[in-house]
Every structure is written in structure tokens, then in C-alpha cells.
Amino acid sequence: MREITYLEAVREAMCQEMRSNPDVFIMGEDIGIYGGAFGVTNGMIEEFGQQRVRNTPISEAAISGCAVGAAVTGMRPILELQFSDFITIATDNIVNQAAKLRYMFGGKGKVPIVVRTPAGSGAGFAAQHSQSLEAWMAHIPGLKVVQPSTPHDAKGLMKTAIDDDNPVLFYEHKLLYGFKGDVPAESYSIPFGVADIKKAGSDVTIVATGIMVHRALEAAKQLEKDGISAEVIDPRTLVPLDEEAIIRSVKKTGRVVVVHEAVKRAGFGAEIASIIAESEAFDYLDAPIMRVGGLAIPVPYNPLLEKKAVPQVEDIVQAAASTIHHR
Structure with missing residues (x-):
């Protein structure tokens, strides 16, 4: 199998998908000749033309409004927002429209x-x-939320997202764009709501999302040196969430650490922790559920401070070890 990057x-x-379905098109700022802010759409305008690779004005409100209109009239738009922070400008069209x-029209x-x-x-892009x-977005009924951590998952989940008849938020971590992995050349789908066990283990479950999956895997390697076997689970999609896979793993290990880059306060890790606490897995716990997340501060520009603001491998190792040594 060939190896390609996440991007x-x-x-x-x-x-x-665009070759197989003429209703699929992409729109966004600088996605044409420039290839998008991170180069994801490089070469697409040459193949598909300006009608299907549409450069837009710098207005997330306008882009998202056009996307909603196109979708409800039969097209299948892919909307690129240059940075996820800018979803704040497009929120009304995404959240309220x-x-x-689909619900409002029965x-x-x-x-x-x-x-x-x-x-x-x-990447040093600072707070905004x-x-x-x-x-x-996971809080909003009607939206599906995808967060792939590998090139293989990114390709399969993207096809599923484009084929879905509901709005899908597809989060791509900037630092993963250059990450390489095995990816089939043919088209394939990965179903939503199916978690992936990135590493099997027996002593502690680590549920991680996005780039934290890779840091969790590195933490698992370090924990092995101390005789601790960590199981790393990647939900891949937050909505729908594979609750059964998480509960099954926690029942096996009796300990769990939930890791995400987002601010720990009211982050999605709290939802996962609540699901575990409300399930039969609670009776199998030998230690409190641990959450590892970002600090409740704007992301600093300074690289040293930026690193301190979000979880690193050592933070995951410490959290997992604390569940083992809990009395």
C-alpha cells in the first residue's frame, strides 16, 4: 500500500468524489490557484475549473449562506474555512440554518x-x-462532527462526509497535514460512529482525539517501560460517538484517561467522562476518570508558552500513571 500525507x-x-458526482463542488477563500491556506486544494481548479472550485470573497457568513442554499437545492457543497476559529462568523448559517x-421540514x-x-x-498562529x-459544534443537534487523526481515516471519513445528507463539521489538525500513512488508492468509506483501537492494552484506557491520538501513542510507549499497558482509542467522530467501544475498553482496563487539545473546561472530554460514569463501566473503575485538556487561556504566540497551553506527551503519561497508582 502506498504512503501519502494527510493533506x-x-x-x-x-x-x-467530484469525479464521480457532478453535484459535488468546493468553495472557499483562496482555494483556486493559491490552493488554500494550507495547500489542500492545490491543482483542483486546473482539473475541475472555476465553476466547481469556487474562490469566494473573504466573508465566512456569505460563504456559509451560499453553501446552505446550494445544499437545499440539490448540490453537495464542500465549504473550506481557512481556520476553524472563523466558524464564529459562519455560526448562524451552520447552527441556525x-x-x-431538515428537522423543520419533516x-x-x-x-x-x-x-x-x-x-x-x-503552528505559531496565535490566539485567533x-x-x-x-x-x-458537537453540542448542536443536527450536526455531525468528524476529527480524523491519520491519512487513512481522513480519506475514508471524507468520502462518508460528502455522501451524507446532513451537515458535517470536518476538523483537520494543522500539524497533521504533513503526517504520512498507508492509504489505499481506490475510493473507500469509513462509517461514522465507529471508533478505532489504535493500540490494544490492558491496564488503562486512553481516549484521545485529533493530534492527541499520536501523543497518546507516544505516551503508551513510555508507559510500557514502566510495565503499564495502555489501550489507545480514537473515536474518529464525536457525533455520532462510539460509546460502546469506549465503555467496553474501560470495563476491560478499569482505568481511563480522556485527552483532547481543546480547553479542558467544558471540553468534549467531559461528555465522554459523563458517558462512562453513567454506564455499567462505572462499576469497573479502579481509579477516578482523568481528563487532560488545554489550559483555559487564549493560545499564546510564543512557541514555549503555546506548548505549555495544550497537553503534551508527559502530561498524558503522568495522568495515566496516576490512575495506576491511585489508592
């Missing part, structure tokens, strides 16, 4: 929009371009 996997999924129209309408957006810190706001 290439996302692009390949979009191109394959896209998320609710299921007779479809709103097949994919909102692609780079998220997360680590480095946030992780996926928990906001």
Missing part, C-alpha cells in the same frame, strides 16, 4: 454540506487562529 488523503477523497432545516429536505476547517495549535472549538 493528500483529504484532497484525493474530494477529487474522487444547516443544522435545523425530513423532506436535505442539507449535505461538509465544512472542512484546519484546527488546533502548534489556533483554537479547538469542536465541542461547540
